[in-house]
Amino acid sequence: MKENIVIIGGGIAGLESAARLIDLGYKPIIIEKSDHLGGHVADWNCLFPDMTPAREVVNRLIVSSADANIFLNTEISFVNKLKDSYNIMLSNGISIITKIILFTTGFSVFDASKKEEYGYGIYDQVITNRDLEHWFNTGDDKRVNNCGMNAVGFVHCVGSRDEKARNPQCSKVCCITAVKQAIELKQKFPEAMVYCFYMDLRMFGKKYEDFYIGAQRDYGIRFIRGRVSEVSENIDGRVIVKAEDTLSGKPVKVTLDLLVLMAGMVCNSDSTKVAGMVGLPLDSDGFLKSKDNVADIIDSPREGIFYAGACTGPKTVPETLAEARAAALKIHLFIKSLQ
Amino acid sequence: MDFGFKISPSSAVNLDNVNVEKFEQLHSVEPDVYKCMACGSCSSTCPANRFSGMSMRKVILALQRGKEKEAISMMRNCMLCGKCSMVCPRGINTRHLILSISRIYKEDGK
Ligand SMILES: Cc1cc2nc3c(=O)[nH]c(=O)nc-3n(C[C@H](O)[C@H](O)[C@H](O)COP(=O)(O)OP(=O)(O)OC[C@H]3O[C@@H](n4cnc5c(N)ncnc54)[C@H](O)[C@@H]3O)c2cc1C
Numbered sequence A: 001m002k003e004n005i006v007i008i009g010g011g012i013a014g015l016e017s018a019a020r021l022i023d024l025g026y027k028p029i030i031i032e033k034s035d036h037l038g039g040h041v042a043d044w045n046c047l048f049p050d051m052t053p054a055r056e057v058v059n060r061l062i063v064s065s066a067d068a069n070i071f072l073n074t075e076i077s078f079v080n081k082l083k084d085s086y087n088i089m090l091s092n093g094i095s096i097i098t099k100i101i102l103f104t105t106g107f108s109v110f111d112a113s114k115k116e117e118y119g120y121g122i123y124d125q126v127i128t129n130r131d132l133e134h135w136f137n138t139g140d141d142k143r144v145n146n147c148g149m150n151a152v153g154f155v156h157c158v159g160s161r162d163e164k165a166r167n168p169q170c171s172k173v174c175c176i177t178a179v180k181q182a183i184e185l186k187q188k189f190p191e192a193m194v195y196c197f198y199m200d201l202r203m204f205g206k207k208y209e210d211f212y213i214g215a216q217r218d219y220g221i222r223f224i225r226g227r228v229s230e231v232s233e234n235i236d237g238r239v240i241v242k243a244e245d246t247l248s249g250k251p252v253k254v255t256l257d258l259l260v261l262m263a264g265m266v267c268n269s270d271s272t273k274v275a276g277m278v279g280l281p282l283d284s285d286g287f288l289k290s291k292d293n294v295a296d297i298i299d300s301p302r303e304g305i306f307y308a309g310a311c312t313g314p315k316t317v318p319e320t321l322a323e324a325r326a327a328a329l330k331i332h333l334f335i336k337s338l339q
Numbered sequence B: 001m002d003f004g005f006k007i008s009p010s011s012a013v014n015l016d017n018v019n020v021e022k023f024e025q026l027h028s029v030e031p032d033v034y035k036c037m038a039c040g041s042c043s044s045t046c047p048a049n050r051f052s053g054m055s056m057r058k059v060i061l062a063l064q065r066g067k068e069k070e071a072i073s074m075m076r077n078c079m080l081c082g083k084c085s086m087v088c089p090r091g092i093n094t095r096h097l098i099l100s101i102s103r104i105y106k107e108d109g110k
């Protein structure tokens, strides 16, 4: 059990892989660039489709991976390829020789201020899906007006399915996230009108369609089929949203107290940077390229380098965890094959 | 038999009878025309939309449904300002598309 296993990224993918490798008798090393474990899920409040508290999921993973060697606030400075292994230099001065690297570097949330027409960072009443999760967790956000919440809108596909934002991909999780967050806001502000501006609704997962039906029937959330073209502010600081209601073929306009942009999932530049150090290719969607997108999603094209989670594309929590377990098993079998 | 009144012709779209020849001709010079996902961004930014109902989305749809007259009469209100091209999330050069449509369908309308 002497092989070093280096896991880059301490999000849920990294933690779950580490926990399973520990079960198999190894002592993996987790390199996490931020000051905490859990990645994005540590910032979320409740998870679709069962409203599981995100904190519980993350805490459970932190406990089960506690025996790993964990370096927080640490980045990869460079990687040298040796004959049959890699020499990884960390930003804290430690160097590690390893034959096995697992990328669990995850994704980035699209920077919504790049879509200027939606006014993020310009108008006070415009926030993102991430900001809303933060507000659910902390109740702390000046932009969310606690008292006068009469109308709220959600804009789907912000920075996704958009060639102008250089991301033609669908981010997959934001439709269901919008439905979830719309319901949560309606629960907090029962009097408010809640609108979702969508182009297509992608309810692909287990129980998602039920969630959508519930949003319509039980919460009266209004789904408007049209892409928001422009957001402006009126004198009293509310925002005016314009779109085409494509089902009636007429322009629509609505005044809102809060507009939530469903920023998409894009490839994380810290992920591609390290991938570049070991010569890993990127796929056409900008995420790390798997050996095969059907049969070998967790294999990289290079021997000894594996992937799990959102570093290869948008994924949900259960999908990420399943890949993380599969990667642990793959690594175990790979180490066996070396002996 | 004459009942003394006429049933107006069906407004249903019968795809069996739609002549796609011109649209295919258009498609061969403007391959992106099929990329339209009917999001409505073009219509809602179009300065001609509010007063005339011009909608690039509707034009593309109407042509594919064999409603060429409807499409051409809408297009007469286009000012070729190009705002629709700037917003299209599918990156369709709609302004150029309008010019190609005018060329290919010209004998029907203008
Ligand atoms: C708004 C929003 C809401 C969501 N809600 C849900 C939900 O309710 N249910 C659900 O199933 N899914 C949800 N998801 C999806 C979920 O967030 C992802 O499935 C999950 O975060 C993927 O985990 P990961 O570990 O692969 O990546 P991440 O969470 O991105 O974690 C990656 C980790 O790696 C670290 N890292 C990255 N690069 C480096 C580097 N070079 N060196 C060191 N460390 C690095 C990062 O700091 C981070 O800690 C949501 C997504 C969004 C955008």
Ligand code: SF4
Pocket (backbone or CB within 6 Å): A156, A157, A158, A160, A161, A169, A170, A171, A172, A173, A174, A175, A176, A200, A201, A202, A262, A264
């Ligand atoms: S999941 Fe929905 S909101 Fe997200 S990019 Fe895809 S279609 Fe748009």
Ligand code: SF4
Pocket (backbone or CB within 6 Å): B042, B045, B046, B047, B048, B049, B054, B055, B056, B077, B078, B079, B080, B081, B082, B083, B084, B085, B094, B095
């Ligand atoms: S080019 Fe024509 S269709 Fe496009 S926005 Fe201008 S007027 Fe409208």
Ligand code: SF4
Pocket (backbone or CB within 6 Å): B035, B036, B037, B038, B039, B040, B041, B042, B043, B056, B057, B087, B088, B089, B090, B091, B092, B094
């Ligand atoms: S903006 Fe582009 S994709 Fe959207 S309806 Fe218009 S032409 Fe189609």
